[in-house]
Amino acid sequence: MSIFLDGDTRVCVQGITGRDGLFHTKTMLEYGTKVVCGVTPGKGGRDVEGIPVFDTVKDAVERTRADASIVFVPARFAAGAITEAADAGVKLIVAVSEGIPTIDAARVYQRVREVGARMIGPNCPGIISPGRAKLGIMPGWIHCRGEVGVVSRSGTLTYEVVDQLRRHGIGQSTVIGIGGDPIIGTNFIDTLQAFEADPETRAVVLIGEIGGTDEEDAAAFVRSSMRTPVVSFIAGRTAPADKRMGHAGAIIAGGKGTAREKIEALTAAGVPVADRPSEIPALVAAALGR
């Protein structure tokens, strides 16, 4: 099992004719993902890499039964694209686009919830179920199938951790990047809940960073509701206050959202927190009883 997607997930690529959309359509197809359609308004009727392109998500879904989408459209059109997918009945929407205005993200989040869909991101690398399907921009080859779930607010830091897990012979059930923006569709708790319910996942790596209180909320959830062991790493111990550290969401504001608070909350919940990414494989091995 894996969470949120599997080898049968039928994928629509929104913005498939753009540079990023096209490039990642190829890498997703190479990985074995069932990309069944693409959407670019005004370019319906063409095909890209043998994938039919439609003008609207509604048409695309009616014709190809896509049940997931990945959004590569430029930030200023991304909120509209996500809403269009939700309204067309797409159940899983991965928003890769970076730079969506916050108020738009708030409105989109609400709309996606109202129709009962799930949004991952925005500003995220996506989700991969190693060996089954990849709905994102992460390099497929660093992953290998296994029993550890990975959830992170970051991109390349996640690749670093996954690469180290693989070098230590530790495979992954699902790896999900939930995004670096202040408002995101799927948070740590949503993901932990799904990992807890997944019989294949026997341990979870949670990679957090400064800003907000999602890690503290996750710690409370681990304590109250999880039997699957969780290990963690928090980036930004040395980040200064009131400075945005790249991600729009990575900012210590009003003295809140420090790494120290997050590490304390996780430690108190029985979650071992690595000082360095290179310590994570050993913590995971211990959690798995190896």
Added chain:
Amino acid sequence: MKIHEYQARGLLLQYGVPVTPFEVVSDPRAARQAAERIGGTVVVKAQVHAGGRGKAGGVKLAKDPAEAEAKANAILGMSIKGLVVKRVVIARAVDIAREYYVGIVVDRATKRPVYMVSAAGGIDIEEVARTTPEKIVKHPVDPAKGLSADEAASLASAVEARPKQAALVAAVIAKLYEAFVGVDASLAEINPLVVTPDGEVWAVDAKMNIDDNALYRHPDVEAMRDTDEETRETTLAREMGLSFVKLEGNVGCLVNGAGLAMTTMDLIKYYGGEPANFLDIGGSSSPDKVVAALDIITSDPNVRSILVNIFGGITRCDDVANGLVAALKTRPVSVPIVARLTGTNEEQAREILSEHNLVPAETMDEAVEKAVGLARRGA
């Protein structure tokens, strides 16, 4: 993006918020003339992107135009938290019967704009939030529907009991929300919102931060950017699409990805060093970006070594290596560079860099240890 108080005042005025009459000036003589036009007692306020202006001596009352000129003369040119005051606001001073805090931020937990009002206005709201959070009334707003008249009235009545003034406060609350959404603010606050002994309601201060992601649809607001308030390096980084934050240490960092860049800083500290900066070159590895990044890092005289930490996923290591080589050709660097490029096309990257005088490293730990050691020797 931060804007100045006078700019926030101007925006609030456009949305009909009763802001005290004001002018912004940059020399003492103009301050006197502004005070003459405004009449009566005025307040002279330093315009810098920093909180605590009052405590720093950057806000003074002046009872007549001559005093306004003298106070402006004292405040202009002074330094507040390292920022030189180049402009002052001259605003009409009003008598205060009661003062409130009204503000809006986007709340990450509820994923909605949250209105905050408090009868404890005029003081540091973060301090109130820490010590007496019960004094702040919070109200999440449905971002699709906006703030209704009933919601505004209910928030106003939480602080103001007198019906006539409560209606005036409610109107301000409604207009502030319109301004917040209208200019895509990430924060909008009036602190304090004053009720005078005569029952008038005035905004005597205004603060707005703008959502960087939404600036594309507000060119008028983008034009308010004051690049005098940032360093040349920060301006260059923004223009080149790099995320850059200056720090106090001596190990320069060039990393792809925000999380990895923060982790690199943390590891430098772990190994006993101090990072000189946070720098994320983002997903693209174009030589232009690498050139700009090296330019920014090496213009910091504290830097004693440079650490390049790249995890090649979609970004290819050979592209970054070529960028580094191109950068070093146009701009020789006098401090040692430790290069750790791993992931996609790492072998090609190693080959490209082998002819150059870089210190190679396999893992992040090894790279950081070497960079910290070299910085220590170069210090």
